[in-house]
Amino acid sequence: MLKFDRQGLIPTVIQDNTTGEVLMVAFMNEEALRLTRETGYTHFFSRSRNAIWRKGEQSGNVQEVRDIFVNCEENSLRLLIRVAQHGEAACHEGYRSCYYRRLLPDNAYETIAERVLDPSIVYERSDIAQAKAQLSTALDEKLRQLYGVYLYLRDHDLSEESNTSRLLQEHSQSYLVSRLGDELQELAEVQSGEHIHADRQSDTVLEGSQVGYWLLLLAATKKIRYDDFWPHEAIFDGYYEQHDSGWSVEQQQNCLSLLASNEPAKIAQGLQIGFALIGWACAEAAVSPLDPAEYDLAQMRRKGLIGQ
Numbered sequence: 001m002l003k004f005d006r007q008g009l010i011p012t013v014i015q016d017n018t019t020g021e022v023l024m025v026a027f028m029n030e031e032a033l034r035l036t037r038e039t040g041y042t043h044f045f046s047r048s049r050n051a052i053w054r055k056g057e058q059s060g061n062v063q064e065v066r067d068i069f070v071n072c073e074e075n076s077l078r079l080l081i082r083v084a085q086h087g088e089a090a091c092h093e094g095y096r097s098c099y100y101r102r103l104l105p106d107n108a109y110e111t112i113a114e115r116v117l118d119p120s121i122v123y124e125r126s127d128i129a130q131a132k133a134q135l136s137t138a139l140d141e142k143l144r145q146l147y148g149v150y151l152y153l154r155d156h157d158l159s160e161e162s163n164t165s166r167l168l169q170e171h172s173q174s175y176l177v178s179r180l181g182d183e184l185q186e187l188a189e190v191q192s193g194e195h196i197h198a199d200r201q202s203d204t205v206l207e208g209s210q211v212g213y214w215l216l217l218l219a220a221t222k223k224i225r226y227d228d229f230w231p232h233e234a235i236f237d238g239y240y241e242q243h244d245s246g247w248s249v250e251q252q253q254n255c256l257s258l259l260a261s262n263e264p265a266k267i268a269q270g271l272q273i274g275f276a277l278i279g280w281a282c283a284e285a286a287v288s289p290l291d292p293a294e295y296d297l298a299q300m301r302r303k304g305l306i307g308q
Helices: 030-039 118-154 165-170 173-194 200-221 233-242 247-259 262-286 290-301
Strands: 009-016 023-027 042-046 051-054 063-070 079-085 101-103 108-112
Touching: 023 030, 023 042, 023 079, 023 108, 030 042, 030 051, 030 063, 079 173, 118 165, 118 200, 118 233, 118 290, 165 173, 173 200, 173 247, 173 262, 200 233, 200 262, 233 262, 247 262, 262 290
Parallel strands: 009 079
Antiparallel strands: 009 023, 042 051, 063 079, 101 108
């Protein structure tokens, strides 16, 4: 049996399976070793963070396990893992190996390898990706909550108390598409400076929330499942992708045409385009893609349709 130290750790040497080069040394606990064996990719234990981490989870430079060896006495550097290194660098400093410096007689270090990537760029991109993922999760939660309210108002006739419920009971697809067209036009005009209430940022949030309102009403009326049109992902696509000047005009027409259909797949596609236009407008006005949904949720709370 492997002998873990008093902290429950075992030092591990990682070696390139093809070249024999020592890439790094790190610690594993029993959980990290189990995950390494189960997944086939190296996992380690971070003493500074007191947490398990998978090699390459930020940089993408993962290590695929080829063999695991144990030394004769199960002591000192006890565990040796041979891996196929995916990506140029095993070292977080951007070198192929963590052993890129030679110790000289005067105790100085001599760098003997070339840096193969700029770690600041790699980890900055990773941080951005993580921030985007967190933002997407938050937006997903907000939109699911909103859509849940519309489904409730569709399934429970509260027409006397809620105009939204009345619209959902009427099932007038053509009216909803028409109103959506008006709001899409106003959202575009906010960006061109032709439609002004207060300022561009505030107006984008207001009109973006209105576009989202009519889109979700259409989705609820036509009984489209949330997971069939993924509005949070569509908003992010519109927000982060680069579009030419004529993109929004063309997509407005595509959106309305598809939403006038009675085919669920086409309606779902139209909904995605509509939410992408919200994301596009938020990017144009430099506001958060969460803001229109948060505005709608605030209105729902004010009306008592969801809790505080």
